Structures are given as structure tokens and as C-alpha cells.
Amino acid sequence: MSQSKLPKLRRLAQIVFLVLFFVHLFNTEFRGSLKAATGDIRLPIPYPAIFLLSDPLVAVCNALGSRALYRGLLWSLTILLPTLFLGRFFCGWICPLGTLHHFFSHLKSEKKRGQRLIESNRYKTWQATKYYILAVLLVSSLFGVLMPGLMDPISLLIRSLTVSVLPGLNLAFNAVLDSLYRTNSGVLGFVAHALQFLLNATLLSYKQPHFRQGFLLGVIFITLLALNLRVTRFWCRALCPLGALLGLASRWSILGMEKCASDCDDCRRCLLHCQGGDDPIPGVPWRKAECHLCFNCVGDCPKTGVRFKFPDTGRAERRSANSNANAGPNANGRPNAVRPYETTLIGPQLQRRKVLASVAAGAALLPMFRSTTAFGVEHSPRLIRPPGSLDEADFLARCIRCGECLKVCPNNALHPALTEAGLEGLWSPVLAPRVGYCEPSCTLCGQVCPTGAIWEITQAEKAWLPAASRPGAKPIRLGTAFYDQGRCLPWSMATECIVCEEWCPTSPKAIYLVTAQVVDTQGKVKQVRQPHVDPNRCVGCGACEFACPVKDRAAVYVTSIGESRSRTHQILLQKA
Amino acid sequence: MMPSKGAETDPSNRRNALMKLARLGGLTGLGAATAGLSVWLNARSKHPEENEAASFEPRRNLPPDPNLPEMVIAQGEDPRLLVRKSLEKLGGIRRFVAQGDVILIKPNIGWDRTPEQAANTNPQVVAEMVRLCREVGARKVIVTDVSCNDPRRCFRRSGIAEAASAEGAEVILPEDRYFKRVNLRSLGTWPVLEPILTADKVINIPVAKHHSLPGVTLGMKNWLGIVGGPRVWLHQDIHTSVVDLAEFARPTLTIIDAYRVLMRNGPTGGSLSDVEAKKTLIAGTDPVALDAYAVKTFWNVDPRTLRYLKIAEDRGLGKMNLEQVRLQKVTV
Numbered sequence: 084m085s086q087s088k089l090p091k092l093r094r095l096a097q098i099v100f101l102v103l104f105f106v107h108l109f110n111t112e113f114r115g116s117l118k119a120a121t122g123d124i125r126l127p128i129p130y131p132a133i134f135l136l137s138d139p140l141v142a143v144c145n146a147l148g149s150r151a152l153y154r155g156l157l158w159s160l161t162i163l164l165p166t167l168f169l170g171r172f173f174c175g176w177i178c179p180l181g182t183l184h185h186f187f188s189h190l191k192s193e194k195k196r197g198q199r200l201i202e203s204n205r206y207k208t209w210q211a212t213k214y215y216i217l218a219v220l221l222v223s224s225l226f227g228v229l230m231p232g233l234m235d236p237i238s239l240l241i242r243s244l245t246v247s248v249l250p251g252l253n254l255a256f257n258a259v260l261d262s263l264y265r266t267n268s269g270v271l272g273f274v275a276h277a278l279q280f281l282l283n284a285t286l287l288s289y290k291q292p293h294f295r296q297g298f299l300l301g302v303i304f305i306t307l308l309a310l311n312l313r314v315t316r317f318w319c320r321a322l323c324p325l326g327a328l329l330g331l332a333s334r335w336s337i338l339g340m341e342k343c344a345s346d347c348d349d350c351r352r353c354l355l356h357c358q359g360g361d362d363p364i365p366g367v368p369w370r371k372a373e374c375h376l377c378f379n380c381v382g383d384c385p386k387t388g389v390r391f392k393f394p395d396t397g398r399a400e401r402r403s404a405n406s407n408a409n410a411g412p413n414a415n416g417r418p419n420a421v422r423p424y425e426t427t428l429i430g431p432q433l434q435r436r437k438v439l440a441s442v443a444a445g446a447a448l449l450p451m452f453r454s455t456t457a458f459g460v461e462h463s464p465r466l467i468r469p470p471g472s473l474d475e476a477d478f479l480a481r482c483i484r485c486g487e488c489l490k491v492c493p494n495n496a497l498h499p500a501l502t503e504a505g506l507e508g509l510w511s512p513v514l515a516p517r518v519g520y521c522e523p524s525c526t527l528c529g530q531v532c533p534t535g536a537i538w539e540i541t542q543a544e545k546a547w548l549p550a551a552s553r554p555g556a557k558p559i560r561l562g563t564a565f566y567d568q569g570r571c572l573p574w575s576m577a578t579e580c581i582v583c584e585e586w587c588p589t590s591p592k593a594i595y596l597v598t599a600q601v602v603d604t605q606g607k608v609k610q611v612r613q614p615h616v617d618p619n620r621c622v623g624c625g626a627c628e629f630a631c632p633v634k635d636r637a638a639v640y641v642t643s644i645g646e647s648r649s650r651t652h653q654i655l656l657q658k659a
Numbered sequence: 660m661m662p663s664k665g666a667e668t669d670p671s672n673r674r675n676a677l678m679k680l681a682r683l684g685g686l687t688g689l690g691a692a693t694a695g696l697s698v699w700l701n702a703r704s705k706h707p708e709e710n711e712a713a714s715f716e717p718r719r720n721l722p723p724d725p726n727l728p729e730m731v732i733a734q735g736e737d738p739r740l741l742v743r744k745s746l747e748k749l750g751g752i753r754r755f756v757a758q759g760d761v762i763l764i765k766p767n768i769g770w771d772r773t774p775e776q777a778a779n780t781n782p783q784v785v786a787e788m789v790r791l792c793r794e795v796g797a798r799k800v801i802v803t804d805v806s807c808n809d810p811r812r813c814f815r816r817s818g819i820a821e822a823a824s825a826e827g828a829e830v831i832l833p834e835d836r837y838f839k840r841v842n843l844r845s846l847g848t849w850p851v852l853e854p855i856l857t858a859d860k861v862i863n864i865p866v867a868k869h870h871s872l873p874g875v876t877l878g879m880k881n882w883l884g885i886v887g888g889p890r891v892w893l894h895q896d897i898h899t900s901v902v903d904l905a906e907f908a909r910p911t912l913t914i915i916d917a918y919r920v921l922m923r924n925g926p927t928g929g930s931l932s933d934v935e936a937k938k939t940l941i942a943g944t945d946p947v948a949l950d951a952y953a954v955k956t957f958w959n960v961d962p963r964t965l966r967y968l969k970i971a972e973d974r975g976l977g978k979m980n981l982e983q984v985r986l987q988k989v990t991v
Contacts, residue, residue: 113811117820117830119782121773124815264836289811289834493809522809523929524771524816549930550776572895582891584871586807590929596871612871630807632891 086390089378096176097185104179107131108244109285111531113493123526123542130155132487134179134237135533139163139332140325141238141483144224144231145534148480153535163332170333174319174326175358175375180236184318185358185377187311194313203314204357206370210320214431215441217327222445227476228452228507232483234324239304242486242510246294246499247301253288293518294489295498296510319375320360327431330372334429338376339395340369342426347388353380363389368428457505462652464642466503467514467562467623470521471529471540474648475504482536484510488528494519496625497528512537514561516625516641517634521561523547523588523624547622549590562623563645563654564593564616571638573611577603583627583639584614593620594627594639618645618655712840712848715856718909721944724750728987730943730952735991738918738940739787744991745914745942746791755912756860758796763858764788764828765910767866767881768804768819770927771812777919777934778927779813780866782822784916784940788864789826801854803831804884838887846903850887855908863910863946867917867937867953869925872897874965875958876926877950878913879905898967905946905976915941915953922957947977948984955981 111131113124132155135141142159146152162173174181195203220231232238256278263275279287310317319326342365353363361373363380365388380389452458459475469488472478489497489512496519499510512528514521524547529539545559546552564583568574573581584594596612603609616639623641631637644652723729733745746752756762766780774782785802792800802823806813810832814820820830831837831854838850855861865881872894873880882904883890893900917939921928928934937957943949951962962968962979972979 113809117811117814117824117832119818119821120815121818124812261836289832291835493812522771522812524812547929548772548776549932550773578895579872579897580894581872582894585894585926588927588929590924590927590933592924592927630891632889632894634889 086378086381087384088382089391090382093176093376093378097182100177101179101182104134104240105285107133108241108249108490111487111490112288113491113527114284114289124524126491126527126530130158131491132485132531132533133158135241135483135485135487137162138235138237138325139166140231140235140328141533143328144220144229144483145481147221147224148227148229149477149535153481153533154539155533162329166329166332166336168336169338170336170371170376171326171329171359171374172376173329174323175377178236178319178325180240181316181319181375183240183308184311184316187308188315188358190312192312195315200315201351201354204354204360206360206362206367206373207320208432210360210373211431211433211437212321213323213327214330214433215437216322217324217331218438218441219445219448220324222442223448224480226446226449227480228449229480229482230448231324232485233510234322235483235485236318236323236325238483238485239307241490242484242499243300243304245292245486245490247297247304249286249288250292250294250297251301252286253291256282256287257291290495292495294495295515296501300499300510315360316358316375319358320373330431333372336371337394339371339392339427340374341390341392342369343388343390346386348386350385352383352385353389355379355383365389368426370431371427371429372431452505452507455505458507462643463503463505464644465513466500466508467516467625467641467643468646468648469497469512469514469528469537470545470559470561471526471537472648473536473538474650478536479504479507479511481534482508482511483534485533486510487531487533488512488537491527491531492519493525493527494522496521514625514641516628517637518629520625520629521623523622524551547588547624557647558589558622560622560645560647561625562641562643563618563621564623564625564627564639564641566614566616567636567638567640570633570636571614572632573599573601573613574638577601577609577611579611580632581612581614582630582632586626586630588624588626589620589622591620593617593622614639621645709848710840712842713856714842715851715907717907718861718911720909721755721911723944724754727754728943728985729945730941730948730984730986732952732986732988733940733942733991734938734988736938737991738781738783738916740991741918741938741940742784742787742791742914742942744989745940748987748989749912749942749944752791752795755862756792756795756797760792760797760859761799761857762792762797762801763854763861764792764800764802764823764864765855765861765881765884765908766802766804766819766864766916767876767884768810768813768817769807769884771808771816772928773816774818775919775931775934776928777866777921778868778925778929779817779819780864780916781918782818784914784918785819785864786822786826788862788914789823789828792862793827800828801831801858802828803833803852803854805833805852805887806884833887843903843907846900846907849890852885852887855885860911861908863908863913865913865915866919866921867915867957868921868928869923869933869958871925873901873967874960875950875954877953878915878946879950879967879971882908898970901967902970902974902976905971906974910946911944913943913946913949915949917941917953917957920957943986945977945984947971947979948981948986951979951981952984952986 110128136155136158139159142156260275263271344365347365356379358377359373359375361370497512498515500508500513503513529537542551546556572578587594594614599613625641627639628637727750731745731748733741766785768779770778772778789800837853839853841851865878868876870876879901917937919934920937922935924933954960968979
């Protein structure tokens, strides 16, 4: 097959993997059949987080942070091992964020036209930044601070889509459908029905999701995409730590580039659509670690000035058979003899000083974070973690802030943290009972967590419903509920209520009622039942806070103390 | 400017003048349009008001038949057989369902619990009711409820969605677009699940449970499941609210599922030790009498102490005094 056909194949691969990514993302939700389910409800497809599980950066950081490799992360070998042989094919052919960046780079832009476009695709020294970022992230992972999740491309993509883009699209689509229904026109109503039917399994959620920090994460995402209008695949070239990791791993790859100076007209068309900024033009070294293997250079070259060689011959410059190193100028008037220079640079050109600075920065992160009061000294009452979460130090050493748990939670209960977990825990999941509570029989968050920050549990291990647990099993607790008696209707407004007691899912209920005599505004004595919490039974699910009619600031609210994942963050004496 | 030439510049001068006139005219038109638009917008200015809610005429009650019992209590092993037998004694399914009817069956699918935990209606009872309706030629049998927990989980784990669909029911999840704002008179305006407004007949199939607020949740309390919105407010005056909603709903038939009864820690339950298998179905046309019978039989509570029953009786929704009710017991 001629190499110039490769870009078409690559485009097909990009589309296939992008579609696959979205199929997986849309299935990371509790939807579908209404078949009876008395046992644990599982997601319909196995490995809903397959893209994260295959992500070598996630695997490496998980291994560094926890000195173990969680469950499905072995899948990352399917990307890492071929990269050793082939190079950064993942970036060019598979990465869904890369595909989106590629698409946006393709849009017409004033700043990227003609010569300016060609110049912008030359290798630039700021492309080395991603390696320094990688150094910071790897070192900090080693010490137990898992920041890589913030910048891992798959994690970033899932998080941004989950928290901002998809909810926004859902809102917009529903608004359009609503307006079509409201016209009361038969034709438009039919169109609306058809659209709804088509999109129900994909774009539309059963319930409109709402997320904290949605706007911020959306703006960051859109900004990254918009940067492509200035520089092609800016994220991939300058910032992506996964790209940097794969770039380092590709130094031994046996897929190499061969440039033929005698065949080259110096038209520079190869640079026109170069994705990686790796200098496929002759006369300068080819930057192996930057190449995305998009093969656009081969596709664009009108002759055969540049070719890929598999296996790599090790000689990146080929002279035509009847030329002589000391002969006169070739057909274009340029000297045939090329001054000796390194034709392929297999690794990034990093400055030792900057690498050391990055390592130092990475090493400094943990002590700087943990010596603040945010970790363990001033416990944040609103740091309520999902059920199955590990102890905070272990949690932060694993959570990559991918947003899978946020996406899958059927009650929209999990949200990206802002201050609850300190700066170190930015965008890790916290339970917000006012928005959604934790359903006793549900264990979906643990099923999708790729790194084990939320360890997968079964309904029996969660043990919130005695009928589904082993007898005598101790329930996983997320926190404890407390009453704000000044805001509670029966406590301070002489009005009957007890919605909290109704909703409390434990049996026997953790909320018990005590009848009390109160005086109402007319001076009449009446009896109301006042609710109390039994901290021995409360599991911290948040159903009481969710249901409480005092919606702006609930009269009963959950705080993290009493969470079973922490040995020390307790109120009551812990008996064996 | 004085034209330097004579005849040639005259037409251009005229053209210039015409264009100036046209421009002036255009500007005047634009000014008039702007003024007109502004005046119109200004006239529309008024304090935003809430949209008018639809009103709803309650259905008529089924005319009583002195030859038939008002309440049938059936006991036995097979829940499906219990449904059939109790309907037989009440006069047959055709007394309640006509061919071509759109039927709404309103079970309790409130909580994310399995059938054994008795927090929702027994799926077999619901399924049998659907089957009977389809048998006599009902055009559509809709099964729905506004669940408290996530409706998808509730519909699945209760087993009701699967069992009802298998018999040909249209199972509807309570989505936002199915709610209509309705003026419920004494209750005010509430978002109501649409099927109850458009159905020809409504059949109430609650499950008998303990509930701390009114004491028990039986037939009349089940109607909280047709409204959405902030229905937790109804807790503040639960007895009056229950009767208000029962007055609005006016079912053709009520079947209290007491096959498994949640005796305590209701309405959510969760522990099998809270459940007692009473293997009973209480079917009838008098919603007050049905609730009175259930609370007396299973919790040994004097119906007169249940405030909502008194309010309902005063409003003419039924009879509380069981001695005045024509009831029939049957063992299957």
C-alpha cells in the first residue's frame, strides 16, 4: 500500500475511536432496560472506563502512588507496549482528545494561513514544556499526590464533558424539544418525538444533570480547544503529559522517518498539515518524540521527499543512487552534499536545569500540601466521599479526578470538590446531599473508578439495607446527620413535618421521633414529633438533607465525621 | 455646487435630489418603526404572572349496587388468584372496566426496594390487574407512579415494570415533561402526572405499610404519588392533604395489597424482619372503609383515631364504621 494512503486510514481510525469513546461515555450511566433487578445493578457494558484503563499515564501514576496496579489498569499495556515499537501512534490514531484538537486545528483561522501555517508547524522549543510537566507529575505521584489526573487528556476530556458540555447540550436540546412540543403542531411534534427517540440512548439524560463548577470546567475546555486556532494541536505539543510519556517511550521505536533531499523541492507542503511539530522537512533533524504518526507529511508530499521506514534503517537521509556526496549542485541548485548533522533526534532536548527544577517542584508538592491544615488537621465537614472510598491519604494518592463517578451517579449526588478537600483535592468527588443523596442499593461509582480510589464494593458490603447484607455486617458510613434545630419545623415552628424520618432508608431508622409539647403562635399548646439522630445507625447517605423542605439551608444536614473509612474522624467510641 | 455643464448634469442632479428624498423618507420610516416598536413593547409591560393552571373536573363515582359487597377480603397463597377472586365477588372486572377504556393503574412504586421488603406493591398483583383489564378490551393500560427514590431504580427493583410490561401495560417513568400544572382547588396548584387527567378509569393499588406521620399508609395516602413538585410540604398538614388528593383522584376501584405488610419502620423499610406475610387482598369501592379495615386488622388501631379517615367521612368520601359496610370474606 502506498504510504500516501495512510492519512485516510488514520482518519478512519480516529473516527472509530472517537465514536467508541462516546459510546462508552454515554453508557456510563444507569439507563436502559427496566428489567427486574433484585441483586446488584451493574452497568450494561463491561469496562465502561476502558479508555482510562488503557491510559499508560494513569497506570504509571497509579503504580507510583500506590505501589500496586489496580484491576483493569493492565489494559494500559495494549498502548504502552506497541508504543515502544511504533512510537506515538496513540496520539495520532486513537486519543479522542487528540482527535478533537485535530478537528479544531483544521478549522479556518486567520492566524494560520499559508506561510504562517507552515512556520507555525515547525518544531518550537516550548514543545519541551510537556516533559517538564510530566516530570513534576511523576515525582509528585511517587510521593502520593496525584495531580496527573488534572492534566491527563482522557481524564480531562471525560471530566469536561461530564461536568459541563453534556449537561449543557442536554439542557439546550430539551429546550428545543420543549418548544417544538409547545407549538402544538402535529408535524413539529412528530419531529420532536423522532429526535427524542433517536437521542434518548445517547445525548439525552433521563434527568437533567447539574454540576458544581460546570462553567469553569467548560471554559477551560473550550479555551484549550480554541488554542488550536492559533497553533495546531497546541495541547498535544506543549502541555499533554501523556504525550510526553509516550514520546519518551518511543525513543526505541523501529518506525522511522527517512527524508530524501534529492527528491525534495523544498515546497514545505509536508509542514502544512503536520500535527506533531516534528520537522519532517529536510535539512533539520526529525524529532521522533514529537511525531504523532499522522502521516500527513507523506500524504501531502507531491514526490517522495519523505517516507516512513519500518523497520527503521537508522539512516534518515537517503541519497539517490547516482548522486555523489561530493558532486555539484542537484537539479534545484542546492548542494547535494549535506553537512553531517544528527538526522533524527530520538528524545526530547531537555535542559538539565529545568528537569531538576521540575523534579524539585514535584517533590515539594506533597510537603507543601500536607503541612497545611487542609489535610487532617481542620477536617472539612463537607468532605463527604463516595461509598467505598479509601482513607484520605490513599484516596488522594489514587484519584485521578476523571469524573467517571460523577457521570455514573444516578442521583447526581457527586460533584467536583473546590475547597472541601483542599487544593490538593481539587475536582475530586464529594457528595452534595442538597443536590442528590446516596442510594442505599447503588454501587455504581466503585464499578467505574479506574484506580481504586473508590474501591469496588457490593450491595452486601455497603450493608445499608439489612435485607441485602450479611447478618451483623457493619455498614459503610459516609458521615453523620445533625439537626439545626433553629430551622427545623417541629423544633422551632410548632409545625408537624418529619419528612426526614420518612426518607431515612435504614431499618431500624436512624432518625427517631420524640413527642413534645410546643406552644404555637396563638399560645395554644400542641403536640409535635421532634426528630433526633441516632449516630449508631446513621450511615450518612444524605436522604434526610435532600428531602428536608427547608431547601436553602436544610434543617438536617450531613457532615463527614463518623465516616467509616477513617479510623480517627469519629465521634463515638469505636468498639471492636 | 453650480453645475459646470448644462443638459448632462441635469438628470444627475435630479437623481441626486431623488436619492436624498428617498433617504429622508427611509429615515422617517425607520424612526416611525422604532417609535412604534417601543410604544408597543412599553404597552406590554406588566409584572410577570404565573401561567394559568389547567382546571380539572373530578370523575364521577361508580354508582353503588346494593346486591354487591362494597368490600371483599381475600386470603390465600397465590396473589394473582386473590385478585381474580376478589374482583369476581365485587361484580366482575366488567363492572369497572369497559372495552376501549384507557385505564391508569396506580401502584406504589415509591422506593428502591425489592418485593420481599414490602415497600412497594406486589408486582404479581399489579400484573394480574393489567392482564384482566387487557382481557376485557381496555385500549391502553398505563402503570406509573412518582417515585421518591430514583424512579429508574424503583421501577426495576420493585419488579413492577417488568411484570406489568409482560402483560401488555404501558409503563411510564415520571419524567418532567409528563407533568401538568393543575388547579386542585383546596390544595392549590400542583404539577400532576398527566395520565391521571386523561385516563377513563383509575385503579388504586397501594401496599399496606407503617408510616410515622399519619400512622399508616394505605389507599388514600397513595395519591401523594401522582403529584410532583415540593410535595414534602404536604407533610405539614398531612391528614387534610391526603383527603384533598383522594377527593381529586376518585378511583373506580381500590385494591390494598396486604400480601406482604411492612409492619414497622415504614414507609422505606429495608429489613425483612419488618415484613409479615399476611397473604391478604382488600378490594372495594369505598376508600375510607378499606383503610379503616386495614388499620384495624393489621395494626389493631381504632380507625376513629386516624384523623384523615374522619375528615374523609365528613366530606362524604366513604364510611368509617365497618358495621355499616357490606363486606365479604373469601379464602382461596
